[in-house]
Amino acid sequence: MTFMDKVYTLRAEVRSDGNTSYFISFTDGQGEFYDLEVSETFYIEFRQMERKSRNLQQSDWRHQEVSELWDETLYERAFRVPKSVEELIFDAEEQELLSKAIAALPKIQRRRFLLYHEYDFNYRQIGEMEHCRPQSIRHSVIRAREKIKAVIEQYRAGQ
Secondary structure (H helix, E strand, C coil), X not given: CCHHHCXXXXXXXXXXXXXXXXXXXXXXXXXXXXXXXXXXXXHHHHHHHHHHHHHHHHHHHHHCCCCCCCHHHHHHHCCCCCCCHHHHHHHHHHHHHHHHHHXXXXXXXXXXXXXXXXXXXXXHHHHHHHCCCHHHHHHHHHHHHHHHHHHHHHHHHHC
């Protein structure tokens, strides 16, 4: 409920004798209307409470976002901007090409390349698994990487 949706009314009436009477009027849950005379202190405190409530609600309103949330504004706010259809297709083609290039490697090179790049083993760990020196593993992985790059460059040159 906002201050604009009050369910009561405060009013002050100046009587003929010059004194002021203060009233609060409201309708209860059963629809019965009440018009109660209240003290000046109560009236003043109630008015101050209304002002504080109104000021707080206006402050809240000022700090709320008032712009419309359209797809464009959500897109601009995205931490990770979604890729376009063309980018998704291009990425899928590159992934397929990379998979084919890796599959075309000799069995040992492919295994070493995948252990190093996909499973994050280092040259020493792979060397221990295959009972050979880490330098041999490093050389094999580098040669595999060069072969894959050559296939990708050849594909790009053909486009």
